[in-house]
Amino acid sequence: xxxxxxxxxxxxxxxxxxxxxxxxxxxxxxxxxxxxxxxxxxxxxxxxxxxxxxxxxxxxxxxxxxxxxxxxxxxxxxxxxxxxxxxxxxxxxxxxxxxxxxxxxxxxxxxxxxx
Amino acid sequence: xxxxxxxxxxxxxxxxxxxxxxxxxxxxxxxxxxxxxxxxxxxxxxxxxxxxxxxxxxxxxxxxxxxxxxxxxxxxxxxxxxxxxxxxxxxxxxxxxxxxxxxxxxxxxxxxxxxx
Numbered sequence: 001x002x003x004x005x006x007x008x009x010x011x012x013x014x015x016x017x018x019x020x021x022x023x024x025x026x027x028x029x030x031x032x033x034x035x036x037x038x039x040x041x042x043x044x045x046x047x048x049x050x051x052x053x054x055x056x057x058x059x060x061x062x063x064x065x066x067x068x069x070x071x072x073x074x075x076x077x078x079x080x081x082x083x084x085x086x087x088x089x090x091x092x093x094x095x096x097x098x099x100x101x102x103x104x105x106x107x108x109x110x111x112x113x114x115x
Numbered sequence: 116x117x118x119x120x121x122x123x124x125x126x127x128x129x130x131x132x133x134x135x136x137x138x139x140x141x142x143x144x145x146x147x148x149x150x151x152x153x154x155x156x157x158x159x160x161x162x163x164x165x166x167x168x169x170x171x172x173x174x175x176x177x178x179x180x181x182x183x184x185x186x187x188x189x190x191x192x193x194x195x196x197x198x199x200x201x202x203x204x205x206x207x208x209x210x211x212x213x214x215x216x217x218x219x220x221x222x223x224x225x226x227x228x229x230x231x
């Protein structure tokens with residue numbers, strides 16, 4: 001099955017700096033890569049996702065890049081703000097007729113943005 | 116529209132007892148999922164259902180069972196709870212069929228379960 005490794009486990013930045021979280025996956029059939037943000041005591045919420053037919057996707061201060069050859073993808077947050085502080089999870093799955101939706105998650109990154 | 120709800124919010128359970136965690140969605144999503152979240156291990160898939168009447172095993176299915184009698188409900192049952200099942204349980208749903216499907220999984224608020 002799929003295995004997703006996420007690094008770093010903790011990340012501390014100053015407000016306004018950029019933050020980068022990286023994930024690697026093992027199953028070359030995976031083609032859908034979402035990122036979730038989870039605030040303390042809350043549910044995970046999707047912040048951005050990417051499919052394997054594109055290499056990069058941006059949404060305001062958030063971007064995700066995908067390298068299918070190397071089997072890794074990254075989350076980039078620019079101009080970080082204290083409200084970006086949360087746990088971030090990457091995930092991967094092949095979207096096909098039998099495996100779609102069976103997300104394999106990384107272990108999570110605790111991001112702390114200091115004012 | 117409530118989205119996806121779970122009950123109970125939290126529960127303390129004696130080992131050996133049977134427990135059913137409830138999950139209901141009103142988005143008419145075809146697919147539903149159960150995850151457990153443990154510190155340092157992220158979210159792990161327990162069981163899933165692609166459509167009403169069908170279920171499948173995820174990464175950590177042992178000790179759990181599910182049913183999907185209709186589109187909206189997807190209960191998770193622990194037949195005989197053990198302390199290692201102490202965790203936070205999240206239900207999720209997604210629209211994964213058709214031209215308008217997004218595959219985005221929407222999570223419920225979670226159930227914190229402690230087995231003593």
